[in-house]
Amino acid sequence: MRTSEKGRSAGTTLRRRIAQLASTALALGGIGLAGLAAAAPAAAADPEGCSYGEGGPHAETICWLDFSAFDQADAADGQHFTIPLPGGYQADFDLTWDTLSGSGSPGARSAPTWSGSVFGRDVYVGVTGRPALTSGASSTTRYTLSDISVTDPNGEDVTGYSMLTMDAEAMGPIEGITWNSDQPFYQVGDLVPTGYGCAVPDGLGTTEVICYGGQNGAPIVAATDATWISADVDGGGVQDVVFGFEFTKLELRKVFTELVDPADAVDLSITTPAGTNAGSASTDGALSATTDDQTLLPVGEFTLAEAVSDGSDMVADNYTSSWSCENSAESDTELPSGEGVTKTVTPAPGDAIVCTITNTPKVRSLALVKEAGDWTDVNDDGLLDAGDLQHYTFTVTNDGELELHGLEVTDPLAGATTCEATTLAPDESTVCRTVEPYEITPADVTAGGVENTATASALPPGSENPEARISTTGSVTTPTTTPAPALSVVKTSDHAEAGAAKPGDVVTYTFTVENTGNVPVLDVAIAEGEFTGTGELSPATCEEGAARLLPEATVECTATYVLTQEDVDAGSVSNTATATGTDPDGGDVASGESSTEVEIVADPAFTFEKLVDVGTARSAGDTIAYRFVVTNTGNVTLTDYAVTEGTFTGTNDLSAIVCPDEPLAAGDEAVCTASYVLSAADVKAGSVDNTASAAVVPARGEAPASASSSAHAVIPDLLAVTGALVPWFAATIGALLLGAGVLLSIRRRSELG
Known part of the structure; x- marks a missing residue:
């Protein structure tokens, strides 16, 4: 086996911790031994990359490495791993192992490694492959990942990545892990398992972190941009360690509340610090689009942007753009906000950021x-x-x-x-x-x-x-208005109460015509209807406005009529008339009838005068003539007029009085006649006096009182010549006087009426 130089100081510390916990190991050593059967090295397999588990801090952003390809023999001298990472990244490193104590067999195991494990059972459930590197039974094994490098989808090296590691089992009282790296460690999370563990490791913020059991917790530690990291896995029985990369997740969404133009479209992009595309989408005429959540290594400042799609004529200034971002992780990362088309964000490991650009059309109205x-x-x-x-x-x-x-x-x-x-x-x-x-x-x-x-x-x-x-x-x-042509007419006369009108009096009729419709009436005229007059009514003449009478306007027309005797005798003249015209469309328009009646008061009256004409009468047997003149001074026809003799001084009889047998119209006179033959007594008396009276019957009205008139006939005295000659000139003068018919009479007239 190989002993790494990097592990010497760690080994010293480890041995010191083992000595301190020796007594505890005697009592509880059996707990670690329970996992011996599971500590056998795993057979080599193809690498699986990394996978996520469910539950636990930052579960959605930590991808745990799969060491299914671990080969004990190769790893003894440094087995090279090329691990495909989410987002198109790739991690390369060499994995070596060293046995610091004991004789356990190193290897890779699936999770959970046993029934009491925290990893794979309580947290990060479902991680695939064989993520756990084991110490082997009752051994302390150092796993070192060296020459760590991460490249982006373009093969460019990236910095800022965060590598995590944690206990993959449950630390017993004499079990622990010591981590070393060229970069300081920080704590990502703290788990409280059902068994033993380490809650607060020693050395956070330094390049060495020590965590031993008995503290009731399981920390997750990480280092940024580490080029190597090692874990001394001290298994009182069997102990395991896992490694992973912590990513950030970025998602850019676009929402149009409405499209100004149905063809408006934008492209979304997430650009890495290296300038490579980490995610894109296009609305393509839709109201929304999303890049989906992109798993990225938090390696610096990412650019989030939208741009008008190629082929779209969208005018960005037609919209108001606003940004809103949310981070589901508890982080101090400053999030974009405000307006604009481009924003930047520098995510921290574990961030899960969703930014939404909302485009609201400016008002088009x-x-x-x-x-x-x-x-x-x-x-x-x-x-x-x-x-x-x-x-x-x-x-x-x-x-x-x-x-x-x-x-x-x-x-x-x-x-x-x-x-x-x-x-x-x-x-x-x-x-x-x-x-x-x-x-x-x-x-x-x-x-x-x-x-x-x-x-x-x-x-x-x-x-x-x-x-x-x-x-x-x-x-x-x-x-619109429906045409409603209409006329009204009111007929009046200046003899509405004519009093004692006489034949020949002129009656003036006035026709007041009003346009009571809503359209002009053309050529207004008067049409006479029933007329009781016995004469001829003149045609009506109208004012100038009659040619085109506007609505609500009036015009006057006039006609005249001369009363006849028959009209006066009838006592009235009635007349009915209508107004006529045409509407603008040529239709006939007529008013209702209007009537007026001229009432004539009967005023019967007459005068009576008796006249005598002596003529040449001088002697008895001569005849004198009487005339009786009856004049109709009233307004109605007089009939049945009669003359009656009154006082008469003549000694002979007056002849019968003869009168015309015709009605007497107003203003006319009738002459009745009679004659008388002088007697000797009359001649001797030198005169004859006579009184007569007249009576009439009017056609209408109360008969007037009779009238009387007297006549005094003087009979000239002829000079008697007895045996004397009458001078010639006297005889001549007398003859002239008699021939001239000098009338010496006294007339008395009486006019009643």
């Missing part, structure tokens, strides 16, 4: 206000109705955080639109308009309005992908 703009009143009716043309305007505002381009407004109802600008910076607005107006349909009028929704959309920076468009909608309801 449009606001759309749709308005019904100008419209063309095709039929000029003042209403938005069928056939009219409605224009629409759209005010689009970028109320997001990113500049937007390729602005479009689509309106399935109104058709194509044009916009003043198609690129909008944040808070910028533009106006779009329909290219052609929308024609209102009858269905729109029936529905009471046009309900229309438009969509505004635009693209985020760097994208021409239609699927990346963001959009918003805006709606407007344009009320």
Whole structure:
């Protein structure tokens, strides 16, 4: 057997510890001997690399070496091991063994090595292969791993690796392990097994650590960048030791809360301190990706990064990037945070770090206000109705955080639109308009309005992908109105209470026409209906506004009528009229009827006058003529007028009074006549007096009182010439006077009414 120079001082210490525990060994030595059957060297096998166990400190980051390939003979002079490690790393070292005392047979065993072992039973369960190097029965064996080197996947040497070792069994009172290395040891963890063990080893922080049983614990110690490490395994019965490398685990995740462009993609990478790729992933259009947890040797500063994938037009500035990292190990490792696309981390052995880069899209948003703009009143009716043309305007505002381009407004109802600008910076607005107006349909009028929704959309920076468009909608309801042409007319007259109107009086009719509908009415006119007048009503003439009468407007039309005697006798004239016109579409419009009645008060009245014409009557037997004049001074026709004689001084009889047999219209007069033959007495008396009265029957109204009139007929006295000549001139003058029919009478008139 070989005795290593490195183990001399350790051997001295070991022997001293053995002497101190000799008495205890006598009492309890049997515990160590119980494992003798298991101490036989293992047959050589192919190396298995390393494996993880379950449970125990840093279980997910410690990979325990498999010494299944251990060959006792080769290892006596230095057996070379090349161990493939997780993450593409590789460890190379030479393994030698020396027997410091006893005659046990060194070798490799599977775990747990016996029923009381801590390793493989209580912690690190399931480690594969043969990780435990045994001391052999009642022997002290030194295992030395020398010329240790670790290379990365590119074959480059790395530093910063951490090599661990621990008791693989359970230390009895006289069992222990002394570790030596060219680098100081630190404690990774402390296990409390069911049996004996070492809880607080001596020499932590130095290059030699001693751990003997009786302290109720099993430490795990490690050294960083050790180029050699040895373990003097002192087995009172049988004792085992395990070696491993402690890794760190790094995982980089990417989460998009939403994609600005469905084609946006990023690549994730974990880069080693040497600049090699330790893990990568791509979102490839998905919302998330992960490098998965990468097992790495904590050999310095690792770079975690994201970058836009090749072939993607993603604009990184379209997102807000935030980092959050968690470490499931209890460690003081400073973790990345904040924003950005690249971070670094220097993990410690045993760290299990997961970093997540969350990309939140910056706000992409449009606001759309749709308005019904100008419209063309095709039929000029003042209403938005069928056939009219409605224009629409759209005010689009970028109320997001990113500049937007390729602005479009689509309106399935109104058709194509044009916009003043198609690129909008944040808070910028533009106006779009329909290219052609929308024609209102009858269905729109029936529905009471046009309900229309438009969509505004635009693209985020760097994208021409239609699927990346963001959009918003805006709606407007344009009320329509059903045309309802209507007219009203009110007919009045200036003789609504005509009093004692007379034939020939003029009645003026006024027709006040109002447009009570909601569209203009054209060519307003008056249509006469029923009319009780016996004359002709003049055509109605209307003011200028009648050509196009707007809603709620009024216009006046007038007509005249001359009252007839028949109208007056009837006592009233009634008249019905309607207003007519056409709507803007050429349809007929008519008002309801309006009537007015001219009421005429009956005012029967007349005058009566008696006249006498003596003429040439001078002598008895001569005849004088009487006239009786009845004048209708009222307004109604008089009929059945009669003259009655009253006082009469004549001695003869007056002839019958003859009157016309016709009605007497207002303003007309009738002359009745009678004659009288003078008697000698009348001549002698020199005059004849006569009084008469008249009575009438009016066509309507109360008959007026009768009227009387008197006449005084003077009979000229002829000069008697007895035996004397009447001068010629006197006779001539007398004859002229008689021939002229000088009427000497007294007239008395009486007018009642």
